[in-house]
Amino acid sequence: ATLQDITCDSDGKIANFISPKGVSDFMPIHNFKNKEPYFIGVFLVGAYQEILGDMHNLFGDTNAIHVSVNEKNYTIEQIIDGETVAEVLDYVQYNPKRLVRTLETWVTKSVKEGKISLEEGKEFLSNYRSGLYGYTYLV
Incomplete structure (x- = not known):
């Protein structure tokens, strides 16, 4: 399968992935059960997420969730709603x-x-x- 990317500043696909052995052409995934849906989440993070809210594209700020993670669990610190049309x-x-x-x-x-x-x-x-x-x- 190919992960497609529809952003305005990309080549249209995600072709390289980070794995324990370095850069790979394949995305490592965990085992899944037959006949059960398999979902992969792709989340916009960091600088790219912030630039999406730049007014050059009139999309406004995205929804955001601030999460703290430690060895045992995670805590949702804040949920921020994105902008409306x-x-x-x-x-x-x-x-x-x-x-x-x-x-x-x-x-x-x-x-x-x-x-x-x-x-x-x-x-x-x-x-x-x-x-x-x-x-x-x-x-």
Whole structure:
């Protein structure tokens, strides 16, 4: 299997891995059980994680978890929520409340004119608000 990378500054795949014997073309993994799902977590850490939140890509800050680890266990010290679409749009001078009001006006007019049903209008506004006030990254 190949681990694909979809970042804007990569060659599209992760081809080298650190193993106990040095750099390897293969990622060492632990044994797994047949017919059971096998999950591998890839977490953005360090400088790359921080640059994702740079405003050049309008994604905003990522969710972050600060974890302390010792020989016996780990402790979650802090959970930090990333930014919403509304927060990022506000940085570039778009007023999220005004965007919603504009859309509400359009939906109301469209319902009155019979272009969409009341239920369609409600669903559209609900989806719009959910996206606007939701996380900038697909999760």
